[in-house]
Amino acid sequence: VRVNEAPGGIVSRILSAMRNAAVDILAEGVASAEDIDTAMKLGAGLPIGPLELIDLVGVDIHVINSDNLCRELGDLKYRPHALLRKMVRAGYLGRKSGRGFYDYTK
Template structure:
């Protein structure tokens, strides 16, 4: 949804917190884990299971290549350098 421009990171996380009762949104969680770690895990799952549902979103690769790794780099799906 974010990659396709259908919703912002804030909108996605708010929808998951309010609509699915998640304590934290999936994008904020990815920032805490590390976008690079999430990409690495998705690549391993995709390669090992050869299942397209595990294929990483191109946005993750762009973010990692740009150094947007989440909280540890100060920027990921959200900006932490405020």
């Protein structure tokens, strides 16, 4: 794929915005993490839901990447939700810590 030089490239920018929107929906109480991920898998044909993807990548890594995109592009749609920062402070980093949006200790 040919792409002009730009911060974040194509995939990272699209996925970051999608993952942040999923966290917004969760934080607003519109749907549960499971329902958000299921909706995106069934409705958009994704192999993994956006919140599952954050857990896989690491909540802390997602926050760092989103902060970088927000700063480099000057676009608040990439700013990570405050819920993500709370999760990082609590040690809920996703699969690598055993807990994120889902509990992996079971």
